[in-house]
Amino acid sequence: MSGRGVSISFGGMKAVDGVDFDLREGEILGLIGPNGAGKTTLFNIISGFLQASGGEIIFGGGKISGLKPDKICRAGIARTFQSARNFPGFTVRDNVLMGALFGKPGKTRAQAERTADSTLEFTGLDKYAGMYVSDIPLSAQKRLEVARALATEPRVLMLDEVMAGLNPAEVEDAMALVREIRGRGVSVIMIEHVMKAIMSICDRIIALHHGRLIADGAPSEITENKQVAEIYLGEA
C-alpha cells in the first residue's frame, strides 16, 4: 500500500499535507506524532471514512482513494478505532462474527462462524465469547476491536492506539499479538503513543507533524532524528 501527496483540509487548515508513505508487504509500520499531527486523519482517509482533497492511495495495484469504507474493507484493509466502537447489542462472538460475515465477499455462514471462532481463539477472547461488550474489561474491549477487524481477513491492518490505557503487562500482551498478526502475513500500520512498544515492534516508523511527514526510517534512525526529538522534547 502506498500514498502519494495525500492531503486534506478542514476549513482552510491543512490537517494532512502532501504525505507520501509506503507500507511494505509483511511490515509493521509505526505512525507517530504529537496530538493533532494528523495521524488519525490519515487513517480516516486510508479507510475511506474521509475523502482526501488531494493525492491518491494505491493498494494491490489499484487506486483505492475515493472508495467507500465497505469497499476498502473488502479490498483487504481493515482498521480499528481509537475509541472502541463495538456493537453493544451483540455478544463478543457476534461482534467478531459480523466482521467475518461481511468483511470478505462470498463467504458462507458456516465459514464465517469458523473464522469468528478461530479469530476469538487467536486473540484470546474465546473466554468472553458469550458476554456482552459492557461486561468485559477494557483490555478485552481493545482486543475485540482488533479481533473484529482481523475477522475480515485483511492483508493490511490499521491499529489506532490499541495500547492506550493498558497496563504494562497488557501492553506486553498487545505487542505479542501484533507480532503474531504480522506472523500471519498481515501488514500492520499502527498509531501509538506508547513509545517503548512502538520502538521495539516496528520495522519502520514515520512521523507526522502539523500534517506533514517529517521523518521516515528505522526506529534507531527515528530516535536520532533531530526534528522528532525537538517536537517530543519540546512538548515535554
Add this chain to the structure above:
Amino acid sequence: MAFIKRVLPGTARGRLHLGALICVAAFLAVFPGVSRPYTTIFTASILMYIILSLSWTFFSGKTGYISLATAAFYGIGMYIEAILGRYIPLPAAMLVAAAAGFLIAAGIGAITLRLRGVYFTIFTFGLVLLLQNLVLWIEIRFFHTKGRIVTSGDFTFVYYCILAVFVILLIAAVIMRRSRFGLALECIGQNEDSAAHIGVDTTRTKILAFAVSAAPVSAVGAAMATRVGYIDPNIAFNLLMSFMPVLMAIFGGTHSLYGPVFGALVLTLLEEKLIRGYQEYYMIIFGAVMIIAVSFMPKGAAGIAESVFLKLRRRLRPRSHPRNDGGARDE
C-alpha cells in the same frame, strides 16, 4: 428440507414462539366465521396497525433512522386501489401497491438515506405533505375532481387479504432476523461507522430495508381503501398514519417482534374505546398515555415484560447470570 431446517428455530424457546404464532394465525384464519361483522372489521383495523408498526420497526427500530413516511406509502396504496380497483381484483391491486411502495421508497431512500439523524426524519415528514399536495394538484388540474369513489369490497375478503399480508410479514421478519441482511441492518443500528468498516454496504442496505418496509404498508393501504368508499388527498395522506405506528412501536418496544404487535393491539383498542366513549377527550387521554409510556418505559412494554421475566428467572435459578449463558466460560 435444508432450507426449512435452517429457517426453523433451533432452540426449544424458539419453537415455542413459532407454535404460539401458528396458533394465533390459525385462530385469526377461522375468526370471521365465528364473530360478528363489526368485530371482523375492527380486527382488520388492528391487523392493519400491527402491520404498519411492524413495518416501521423493521426499518426505523433497527437502524435508528426515524421515518415519518408511513402515511405516504399508505396513501399511495389507497390511490392505487382507487384507480385500479374497478379493473383488477383486490389482491392484484395490493401487489401493484406493494411494488409501487417498494420502488418509490427505494427512490426516496437513494436520495435521503445519505442524510443522518433528524434530517432524514424531517424529509420523510415533508414527503407526506408533498405527496398530499402533489396529488391534490394533479387531481384538480387533470381530472377536475378533488376525491375519488373507491369500489367497496366484501369485508370478510378484505380481512383475509390483510391477514395474508400480516402472515407474510411475520414469516419474513422471522427469517430476516438472523439473515445476513437482518444482521447488516442490526450492525448499522448499533454503530453505522463500524458497520461500514467491516464491509457492510450501509447505503445499499438502508435503501433496500426502507423499500422493503414500505411494501406491506402500501399493500394494506390498498386493502383499507375499499373500506372507506371515498378518498381525497387529505384522507389518503393523513399524517396521523405516520405517527400512530411510531407511537405503537415505542409503546410496545422496538427490540422484539412482540413489542410492535402488542403496542398496536393495546393502542388500537384504547383508541376505539376512547373514540366511542369520550370523543372530546380522546386525543388528550391518548397523548397522556404516550407521554407516560415514553417517559417511564424506555424499552416499551416488551422491555418491562423482559425485565420481569429475567428477574423471575434469576430468583428461580439464582446462580446463573442471564447475560452470560450464551456459552461463556467462567474465568
